[in-house]
């Protein structure tokens with residue numbers, strides 16, 4: 001216990017002293033809000049067929065895609081709100097101690113918690129995007145139209161609406177990836193939370209930060225692919241670690 005609080009103190013001191021601090025968040029931050037994980041045992045992809053959510057399927061059968069998407073969305077977004085880890089990151093940003101959150105999560109909870117500099121590597125399922133004109137709008141309103149029988153839902157311009165997330169078979173958005181890489185290169189402290197850091201290309205970000213001399217701090221329940229390279233490797237629930245860290249940074 002003494003050890004652990006010493007670690008939190010020392011990490012907090014590094015964050016306070018750093019010019020650039022970047023957080024990178026994965027599924028562990030969402031599961032703490034009760035959102036089921038996609039991968040692993042009991043993960044959504046054990047219960048849903050990945051092929052149904054492939055971009056090929058969206059193009060070939062958008063009506064069927066949206067019917068299946070409704071079921072998935074109901075599990076993903078029902079009643080989920082930000083948790084103490086989202087709040088702690090938002091508080092660090094608000095007080096000038098965190099430059100950006102780079103996230104693999106698509107639930108939009110960082111923004112809901114008040115984080116403003118959020119780089120969404122896999123998009124955001126609380127929005128939809130028109131595949132023709134690119135206009136983005138609120139997903140829940142569109143899901144309501146789908147429930148009412150509009151399948152597939154379309155934009156005012158006539159284009160198909162697609163969840164604003166990276167589907168299987170799609171590339172990560174280039175602008176977001178470039179911004180994330182640039183943040184990783186600048187980071188004095190790179191805080192990787194709730195991710196096993198095993199899925200590329202995102203896993204390259206903490207490696208980049210460490211290679212460029214940034215302090216790598218990892219908070220995850222299990223050992224990660226980069227645990228050996230980390231100055232801080234905290235095997236714990238993100239909601240147990242981030243609030244005390246933020247508290248010590250902000251004072």
Ligand SMILES: [Zn+2]
Pocket residue numbers: 130131132133134135155156157158159
């Ligand atoms: Zn449109």
